Amino acid sequence: MYDAGKIIPGLIIFLILITFPLWYSLGQSAPVLGYQVETPEIEQLEEKECVESVSYMRASHMRLLDDWRNEVVRNSRRTYINNAGKTYEISLEATCFGCHTNKADFCDTCHSSLNVEPDCWNCHSEPKESQL
Amino acid sequence: MGLKASLIIVLSLVALASAGAGVSFFQPLLAVVIPYMVLAVFLVGLCWRVFKWAQAPVPFRIPTTAGQQKSFSWLKANKLDNPSNTAGVIGRMLLEILLFRSLFRNTKAELRKGPKLTYGWEKWLWLAGLLFHWSFLVVAIRHLRFFIQPIPALVRFTEGLDGFLQLGLPTVYITDVLLVLAVTYLFLRRIVIPQLRYISLPADYFPLLMILGIAFSGITMRYFLRVDLGAVKEFAVSLAMFSPKVPEGIGAVFYVHLFLVSVLFIYFSFSKLMHMGGVFLSPTRNLANNNRAKRHINPWNYPVDVHSYAEYEMEFGNKMKGAGLPLEKEEQ
Ligand code: HEM
Numbered sequence: 138m139y140d141a142g143k144i145i146p147g148l149i150i151f152l153i154l155i156t157f158p159l160w161y162s163l164g165q166s167a168p169v170l171g172y173q174v175e176t177p178e179i180e181q182l183e184e185k186e187c188v189e190s191v192s193y194m195r196a197s198h199m200r201l202l203d204d205w206r207n208e209v210v211r212n213s214r215r216t217y218i219n220n221a222g223k224t225y226e227i228s229l230e231a232t233c234f235g236c237h238t239n240k241a242d243f244c245d246t247c248h249s250s251l252n253v254e255p256d257c258w259n260c261h262s263e264p265k266e267s268q269l
Numbered sequence: 270m271g272l273k274a275s276l277i278i279v280l281s282l283v284a285l286a287s288a289g290a291g292v293s294f295f296q297p298l299l300a301v302v303i304p305y306m307v308l309a310v311f312l313v314g315l316c317w318r319v320f321k322w323a324q325a326p327v328p329f330r331i332p333t334t335a336g337q338q339k340s341f342s343w344l345k346a347n348k349l350d351n352p353s354n355t356a357g358v359i360g361r362m363l364l365e366i367l368l369f370r371s372l373f374r375n376t377k378a379e380l381r382k383g384p385k386l387t388y389g390w391e392k393w394l395w396l397a398g399l400l401f402h403w404s405f406l407v408v409a410i411r412h413l414r415f416f417i418q419p420i421p422a423l424v425r426f427t428e429g430l431d432g433f434l435q436l437g438l439p440t441v442y443i444t445d446v447l448l449v450l451a452v453t454y455l456f457l458r459r460i461v462i463p464q465l466r467y468i469s470l471p472a473d474y475f476p477l478l479m480i481l482g483i484a485f486s487g488i489t490m491r492y493f494l495r496v497d498l499g500a501v502k503e504f505a506v507s508l509a510m511f512s513p514k515v516p517e518g519i520g521a522v523f524y525v526h527l528f529l530v531s532v533l534f535i536y537f538s539f540s541k542l543m544h545m546g547g548v549f550l551s552p553t554r555n556l557a558n559n560n561r562a563k564r565h566i567n568p569w570n571y572p573v574d575v576h577s578y579a580e581y582e583m584e585f586g587n588k589m590k591g592a593g594l595p596l597e598k599e600e601q
Contacts, residue, residue: 138323139568147549148319152312158416158509165418169506170499192518196495203438251498252414252425256435 172246176238188232189219199255202229229257234264272460275474279482282532283525290524299524299531300504301513307531314538319546328567332558335374339562351558358557365554369399393454401451404444405480407431408487411442415498415505439491448484452477472541479533486526496520 138144179185187194189201205227208214217225226232237243240263248254289295332338336347348357349364364370377391411431413424432440456477459469490496496519504516516523537543549555578597582589586596 138320139326140323144319144323144550148316151546152316155312158413159511161417161421162419162506162510167418169418169503192497195497195499199438200495247499249420250418251502252420252428254429 173242271471279478286525286528287521290521327552330556333553397451397454404448407444
């Protein structure tokens with residue numbers, strides 16, 4: 138082998154960089170997502186259901202919020218009828234946070250684990266609980 | 270021919286993954302067994318290829334001159350294009366790796382009426398290549414958010430910058446658009462330009478089509494058929510921590526994406542994609558042009574018994590003298 142003095146350190150640096158995700162979280166055992174769904178408001182619900190099915194909400198709640206916003210801002214329609222035919226008032230603050238009063242433990246915790254930083258709260262108010 | 274074969278292979282990989290995604294037997298295979306196998310083959314294969322290359326000695330510097338060599342003090346040397354020391358070489362390598370400098374010199378040769386050979390400006394290959402590689406890197410850095418838990422500042426910063434247009438929900442990433450445009454250009458180039466089409470092989474089409482497939486499946490997941498990113502994160506972290514959990518409830522698109530990535534990376538070290546490592550070992554780029562300043566000895570030189578003329582005269586001097594031949598020794 139020629140130029141081992143340069144090639145081997147180069148390879149080692151490369152291996153260290155490329156395996157970064159494997160050693161970066163070594164020894165950490167914190168829960169990956171760790172958000173909490175339960176709130177007093179949700180406990181009081183008869184059927185513990187979100188606006189749409191949980192699997193849809195998990196994957197696409199930002200789509201729903203986007204549609205809601207367009208409905209209000211462009212079409213001035215303030216009611217939403219979900220797949221099951223139930224009616225909801227279109228409101229980020231009153232509807233979503235009416236049940237999910239724990240924005241910090243719910244929305245924010247999940248978002249920070251996936252590096253999502255919605256800028257909605259520049260204008261929309263957060264539930265009281267998280268405004269310390 | 271190569272085009273059709275590559276297209277068929279990529280499409281069958283997509284079909285295979287989407288069919289396997291719904292079968293509980295194939296899920297652990299696609300999500301856990303194959304990715305670990307890929308990781309091992311990729312790392313070992315890459316090192317093996319580099320070690321193989323390192324077996325070849327490069328005794329002489331190859332001056333592909335694109336600038337004046339270091340010479341007399343009154344001749345201005347080009348330190349970057351024709352470096353004479355390590356600092357210059359590092360500069361040249363950085364420009365090559367980060368900005369694809371030698372591709373920037375790409376020209377187009379055309380035979381015009383006359384007949385006249387003309388060389389034209391051709392920067393599209395350089396531009397598309399640069400955009401594609403940088404976008405790929407940014408996408409890879411952004412993907413780290415799935416694999417590690419406290420998300421490092423670099424990843425957050427990259428993502429913020431990439432999404433700064435704030436178009437739509439979820440935000441459009443600039444690199445997603447650039448990646449698709451650049452790879453599409455690189456692909457069409459091979460089909461549309463007859464000379465390129467003539468020299469293109471399956472090994473050229475296949476990686477491009479794979480990367481397009483990966484980009485399209487990723488973009489589908491983000492902007493169209495959304496998947497549960499929480500579940501993706503739990504799965505990816507479990508993979509990275511070596512306590513794999515087979516993901517549940519993530520759509521088939523995710524399996525397609527992951528499988529295409531797996532195939533691309535298992536293919537990596539056996540293919541031209543190894544230029545990622547190879548660029549560092551390019552003898553025309555990584556050696557200072559100091560052939561005239563320093564002596565470089567060829568390590569595979571056969572030890573030759575030298576018989577110099579002086580020795581020759583010593584041995585046969587008498588006979589030469591007898592034959593009336595002039596001798597150097599006496600002339601002095
Ligand atoms: C280096 C190989 C890879 C490339 C080039 C690639 C490319 C892409 C692209 C272009 C997107 C579109 C959205 C975005 O840019 O974030 C995407 C999304 C995505 N990729 Fe990959 N990917 C790769 C590896 C992986 C791996 C190994 C995983 C497994 C965890 C993965 C999971 C995802 C997911 C879940 C999305 C959706 C992101 C979202 O909705 O925000 N990708 N990928």
